Amino acid sequence: MIFSRNDIAIDLGTVNTIVRNQDEILFNEPTCIALDSRNRERIICLGSKAKQMIGRTPLEIEVINPLLNGAISDFETTKLFMHALIESAKTSSLSPRVGISIPQNLTQVERHSLHEATMFAGAKEVFLIEDPFSASVGAGIDISKAKARMVIDAGGGLVEVSIISLGGLVVSTFTKEAGDFIDYAIVDYCKYNKNIGISKEMAESIKRKINLFGESEIINVGAKNLINGMPIHFELNLNELKSVLISGLYKIKDSVLLAIDKSSPDMAADLIEEGAILTGGMALIDGTREFLEEELNMKITLSNDPLLDISKGASLIMQDYESYSLEWGGGID
Numbered sequence: 264m265i266f267s268r269n270d271i272a273i274d275l276g277t278v279n280t281i282v283r284n285q286d287e288i289l290f291n292e293p294t295c296i297a298l299d300s301r302n303r304e305r306i307i308c309l310g311s312k313a314k315q316m317i318g319r320t321p322l323e324i325e326v327i328n329p330l331l332n333g334a335i336s337d338f339e340t341t342k343l344f345m346h347a348l349i350e351s352a353k354t355s356s357l358s359p360r361v362g363i364s365i366p367q368n369l370t371q372v373e374r375h376s377l378h379e380a381t382m383f384a385g386a387k388e389v390f391l392i393e394d395p396f397s398a399s400v401g402a403g404i405d406i407s408k409a410k411a412r413m414v415i416d417a418g419g420g421l422v423e424v425s426i427i428s429l430g431g432l433v434v435s436t437f438t439k440e441a442g443d444f445i446d447y448a449i450v451d452y453c454k455y456n457k458n459i460g461i462s463k464e465m466a467e468s469i470k471r472k473i474n475l476f477g478e479s480e481i482i483n484v485g486a487k488n489l490i491n492g493m494p495i496h497f498e499l500n501l502n503e504l505k506s507v508l509i510s511g512l513y514k515i516k517d518s519v520l521l522a523i524d525k526s527s528p529d530m531a532a533d534l535i536e537e538g539a540i541l542t543g544g545m546a547l548i549d550g551t552r553e554f555l556e557e558e559l560n561m562k563i564t565l566s567n568d569p570l571l572d573i574s575k576g577a578s579l580i581m582q583d584y585e586s587y588s589l590e591w592g593g594g595i596d
């Protein structure tokens with residue numbers, strides 16, 4: 264198969280979606296869609312514009328994130344979202360072939376739903392590629408070698424830990440306690456310890472400022488006083504939130520330990536030498552890589568482009584689909 268200029272690869276993430284053709288990124292925005300609630304077929308906007316509306320919409324607008332922990336939580340909205348993505352990415356009147364990178368834990372029913380939603384959205388053909396393959400290829404790993412390589416993909420809805428060797432997925436584990444989980448834990452921390460109400464979006468922007476090994480830093484946050492219901496500006500010491508972040512990172516550590524436990528002694532030995540590659544948006548929280556390296560006593564290398572590895576890998580796989588699918592039959596539907 265020749266991946267033509269018209270064809271696209273999609274990283275349909277819980278938090279962020281990226282669409283690429285062979286050469287360029289066509290869409291890189293939050294996985295959000297705003298609909299007219301009186302006519303849910305009518306799209307008002309997508310991505311960043313829709314995300315900015317969260318918490319501020321009048322009754323007639325509904326903002327939806329159609330994914331939860333990597334899986335489709337709202338099938339009808341996913342169809343609309345995919346349709347809008349495909350329309351905006353089209354460079355000709357021809358329907359594109361679409362490669363979508365998906366979490367390894369999607370059930371057959373969920374895979375079928377996504378396939379159907381994408382065909383309905385206007386694709387000519389749909390290829391589902393499992394995240395561990397996209398992430399590894401995108402991070403530049405030569406996975407055809409007879410050497411085990413570990414990839415920790417820490418995203419918004421899912422942390423996927425995979426061990427790949429000789430072009431196949433040998434071991435995989437995952438936890439749903441990923442970036443979104445930490446955002447909600449920050450919301451709860453402010454609620455129960457400070458009597459302050461903040462949105463999930465505010466919690467996410469606070470999370471991005473945490474530096475696990477950095478000096479204490481005080482930030483000013485606009486929120487709601489939960490005692491008297493009034494708006495309030497309050498000071499939050501980011502140091503207080505380190506324990507919230509660390510509890511999430513321990514879940515990643517547990518997934519890595521489980522993956523190592525499931526691997527053979529030879530693969531475990533390879534990992535001592537090669538360590539693991541850390542990718543996905545959570546890898547960008549300062550101190551995450553160092554924390555995991557210290558806790559696991561294993562070399563952890565930060566990928567060059569944690570937010571883009573999956574879409575880049577999916578695009579590269581689409582461009583050489585035959586060789587990859589022959590090699591990795593199991594990972595590509």
Ligand SMILES: Nc1ncnc2c1ncn2[C@@H]1O[C@H](COP(=O)(O)OP(=O)(O)OP(=O)(O)O)[C@@H](O)[C@H]1O
Pocket residue numbers: 274275276277278279280332333417418419420421422441442443467470471542543544545546547548549569570
């Ligand atoms: N610069 C950054 N600093 C800190 N955290 C970040 C940064 N950029 C993104 N994140 C966090 O990374 C997570 C999103 O990562 P990513 O885009 O890899 O996930 P996703 O592909 O949307 O989700 P998933 O793969 O789990 O379905 C979010 O929790 C977000 O807050």
